[in-house]
Amino acid sequence: MAEIIIISILVLIVLILIISNIRIVPQSYAFVIERLGAYQSTWNVGLHVKIPFIDKIAKKVGLKERVLDFDPQPVITKDNVTMMIDTVVYFQITDPKLYTYGVEKPINALENLSATTLRNIIGELELDQTLTSRDVINTKMRSILDDATDPWGIKVNRVEVKNIEPPQAIREAMEKQMKAERERREQILIAEGHKQSAILEAEGKKQSMILEAEAEKEAAIQKAKGEAEAILEVQKAKADGLRMIREAGADESVIKLRSLEALEKAADGQATKIIIPSDLQNMAGFVTAASELIKK
Numbered sequence: 208m209a210e211i212i213i214i215s216i217l218v219l220i221v222l223i224l225i226i227s228n229i230r231i232v233p234q235s236y237a238f239v240i241e242r243l244g245a246y247q248s249t250w251n252v253g254l255h256v257k258i259p260f261i262d263k264i265a266k267k268v269g270l271k272e273r274v275l276d277f278d279p280q281p282v283i284t285k286d287n288v289t290m291m292i293d294t295v296v297y298f299q300i301t302d303p304k305l306y307t308y309g310v311e312k313p314i315n316a317l318e319n320l321s322a323t324t325l326r327n328i329i330g331e332l333e334l335d336q337t338l339t340s341r342d343v344i345n346t347k348m349r350s351i352l353d354d355a356t357d358p359w360g361i362k363v364n365r366v367e368v369k370n371i372e373p374p375q376a377i378r379e380a381m382e383k384q385m386k387a388e389r390e391r392r393e394q395i396l397i398a399e400g401h402k403q404s405a406i407l408e409a410e411g412k413k414q415s416m417i418l419e420a421e422a423e424k425e426a427a428i429q430k431a432k433g434e435a436e437a438i439l440e441v442q443k444a445k446a447d448g449l450r451m452i453r454e455a456g457a458d459e460s461v462i463k464l465r466s467l468e469a470l471e472k473a474a475d476g477q478a479t480k481i482i483i484p485s486d487l488q489n490m491a492g493f494v495t496a497a498s499e500l501i502k503k
Contacts, residue, residue, distance in 0.1 A: 240265065266306075273300075275296045290334075290373045293368075294366060298361050298364060349363055
């Protein structure tokens with residue numbers, strides 16, 4: 208009976224040991240296993256069992272991308288201007304074994320490496336280049352940090368310069384320069400507006416004068432056409448009158464008689480001047496002959 212109890216206790220202890228050494232590795236994690244103090248293996252996602260008292264979980268490593276927001280670092284530019292720059296590093300652990308054994312305190316090592324790299328890059332740039340070359344700084348830092356952290360099992364994905372703070376005196380000078388630049392642009396825009404206004408006004412006057420000249424020209428043309436048409440109508444009326452006289456068989460005698468009658472009407476006392484035809488004598492003879500014919 209005592210043996211059964213002892214065996215049961217041993218079995219229970221073994222079960223407890225086995226159950227207590229069962230590990231489930233969650234998604235985006237990896238466990239580094241050591242056996243008797245030496246690296247044994249890396250557990251990925253799933254169910255695993257380690258040997259009691261022999262195997263040990265040396266480190267639990269998260270494989271998700273991480274973000275490190277470092278404190279502002281004092282840096283000196285090529286033209287001896289001291290400014291504060293803080294950066295943000297996006298990295299990911301790609302090799303849990305190297306991350307565990309590659310360097311002591313990898314995060315601190317990455318922070319110090321970022322600070323020294325940033326100082327080296329900014330030291331090669333002047334103030335104006337530093338303020339306008341963030342993309343260049345980001346690219347250089349990412350390339351340098353990525354190469355340097357490969358032995359640590361770290362992949363640097365991105366580096367972003369979060370903020371650049373020049374000294375107070377530099378900021379005040381930059382603000383004055385920006386204000387002057389804005390005022391200059393404002394004056395240029397105002398002058399450009401006046402110029403465009405003057406051009407449009409002159410163009411309007413030009414178009415007005417052109418239209419006025421064209422109107423006068425058209426009026427003169429129409430007037431000339433009217434006078435020409437009036438002259439043509441008068442000439443046409445005279446021609447029609449002569450044609451009608453010819454068609455009526457009137458000879459020169461009839462025409463002269465009509466002229467005399469017109470002279471008689473002109474001399475009825477209403478006119479102030481009388482024009483005597485040059486052939487009045489011939490017409491008198493014609494009138495005498497016509498009177499005799501009438502008497503007969």
